[in-house]
Structures are given as structure tokens and as C-alpha cells.
Amino acid sequence: MRLVVTIPTYNEKENIEEIIKKVLAQSKKIPDVDLHVLVSDSHSPDGTAEIVKRISKTNPKVHYLDVKERGLGIGLVKGHRYATDKFKADILAQMDGDLSHDPSTLPVMLDFIEKGYDLIIGSRLMRGGRNLLGWHRRLFTRGSALYCKISWGTFGIGEYTNSYRMFTKKLFEKIDFRKIPWKSKTYIIQPAFLYGALATGAKVKEVPITFEDRKKGYSKAQIVSYTLDVLKFGIKVRLKRSKTFVKFLTVGSVSYLLNAVALSLLNRGEVYVFPLLKGPILSFIPTIDSASHFLFLTLDRLFVSSLISIELSIILNFVLHENWTFKHRSHQGLITARFLKFNATSFGSPLIQLASILIFARVFNIHEQIGLALGVVIGLFVNYFLNLLIVWKEHPANISSLAENINPKIE
């Protein structure tokens, strides 16, 4: 089994020799693995190339690739491609070339790859992880992680911007690089690559790492434009993902119309003031004055008509969600089970509306219409998320629904 650790570099002459040595020293801990180091350099003018080429002359496990263009994404993607095509790597890893990442985590990551994970992320933000950068960089790390979580909807992942990662060749080959902005000169490749990996349904594991501040050389990070790229990417993801919500609202409106028409025809035989039928469809059920009672319910025509029209609209909702709104999400299990679950979650919304009306009217003494309006909005979101969490869950392949939601034009 071959593991190629790609180190992207631009002007790292002070650090490169030491980091290569430290990475290679890990091979003692993983004797079954053929460990190689690939320095993927953007034509550094400072002599990084000469150092790596000198080492590679005497050590066949060390390689140099000149990717010519500037850009961390270019360094990483071209490096990994070279590692898979030329060196037939089975496992790929990447780490910074400035000693910020401790190579002794490599065997830990490898262990999880061997346990079946596709992508291991070195995380500064989990228990046991540390970030020794200055406060503004720590703020960026935390802020962008929170932003990515919310905009992508991936609450299970903590770290988004760190470069220290290991993944399988299989995963790398599955990622659609036409859909992620890897050619950008900023470091957006880090979150974007993670997003691309999640879109394939990758099994991801985070391991704690300590991120040391660089001791030598200079930082190439452009935090302002990187932040803008992260924001832009999150908005693109969100807009694409909102498509599902727009479909959800459309289906809700269509089902409401069915509900209204069915109720009118069953109960009155007319839609609003337009008589469509000679009489109500359920004319054989008595109206409230002569209806029978069951417990505290009056089983009159309006009651039965409401039940039928509500259920009809639930059925229409279900059919449209199943085949359109949530088509790209998991349809595992029996359709009847999903239908029953959908029926159950559909009660959530009216219950919230009821609670909202009562709380506004009775507790705050505010008009019940305001309570209803707010209840409708809250109920809508609760219903939407219940559908996502309970009925049409995340694809078993994890977050594969994300795949179709990234803008294919991002490059």
C-alpha cells in the first residue's frame, strides 16, 4: 500500500528539508506502508526546488513537482493527481510545508483510513485540538467553520479550513473538480474540497491536531480575499440548497389549493361563491344541528369533510415531495413507512400554529392573527426540517444530495 504525502509549497526553503525528514521518519511507525513525499511547488523563486531535488537524488521516496502556476489549490490538486497517476498512490495526504502540522499525526490518520473512513481531517476545533495562531486567525478559523456549518447545513463537521488531511485515492477520483473552485488563488480549495468530498458521500473522521504558528519563512495566506471566497462559496451552496425549500413551498401551496377545493366540494358543493355541484358531495352526512357526537367531537359534515380534504392534501404533498421536492434524498425503506411518518410530521405544523395563537392571545394579549401568522412560518420551517430529519433523510451515502446543489460553473 502506498501513501503519498503532498506538501504544497511556495517559498519554503527554510522549512522544507526539516518537514520532509519528519514525514519520512513516520515510516518506522507504519512499516507496512510505502511512504512517499511529494513537494508540489509553485515554481518558488527562493530555492525550495533545488533543496527538494537534491534530497530526491539520494532518496527515492522524495519527489519534486513544479506546478508552475501560483495557488494552493493548484499545488494540491495537481500534486494529488501526480501522486495517483505517476506513483499509483492508494492513499493521499496533504500538509503544510512550514511545520505547522505535526507529521506524527499521519499514523493516527492512517489508522482511521484502514478502519474504512474515506477522509480524515486534522481538526483544531475538537476536544484535544489546539490552534496556536494569533487571535485574528483563530477568529477566522472559528468564524468560517460556523459559517460553513450553517450555509452548507453540515453540522456534523467541525473543521473546514485546515489543510492537514488524509484520504483515499478512490475518494479523490470521485470528487468532481469541475464543481469546486480549486483554481482560485486563495485557500478556498480547503473548504471546497471538503464540500466536494461530502458530495460524494464520503465517510469523514476528524482527529485532533495542534496547529503551530510558523517559525520560519513568511505567510502566504490572504485572509481578506480568502474570507470573501468562503462567504461566496457558502452563498452559492445555500442558494442551490434553497431550491429544495422553494419546491417545498410550491408543493405546500398546491396542496393547500387542493385542500380548499376538496373541503368546499365535500361540505358545500361550491368553491367559495361558485357553485360547481348540485349539492355537497357529503350531503348524506348531517350538519352540526343534527350530527352525532363522539366523545367531545361533533361528527358533522364540516368535520368529516375537513378530515378528508386535509388527508387528501397530505397525500398530494407526499406524492410530490417523494417524486420531486426530496427526490434526491434517501428513499430507503418502505414507502408506506415514509407515508406514515409524513402523516405524523404533518401534525406538527397545526400544533405549532395552535400553540402560537394561544400564547399570543392569552399570554401576551396580542391579536390571534399575529400568532397565527408567526405559527404558520415557524410551523413551515419545523415541518421542512422534520421532513429532512425523519422522512427523507440524508442520503445513506451521507450528504450526496449536496452534489447536485453545487453550482457546476464554480471553477
Ligand SMILES: Nc1nc2c(ncn2[C@@H]2O[C@H](COP(=O)(O)OP(=O)(O)OP(=O)(O)O)[C@@H](O)[C@H]2O)c(=O)[nH]1
Ligand atoms: N504550491 C503552492 N503552495 C502554496 C502556495 N501558497 C501557499 N502555499 C503553501 O501552502 C501552505 C500554507 O501556506 P501558509 O503561508 O503557511 O498559510 P497559513 O498556514 O494559512 O498561514 P501561516 O501559517 O500563518 O503562514 C504552505 O506550505 C505554503 O508554502 C502556492 O501558491 N502554491
Ligand SMILES: [Mg+2]
Ligand atoms: Mg502555515
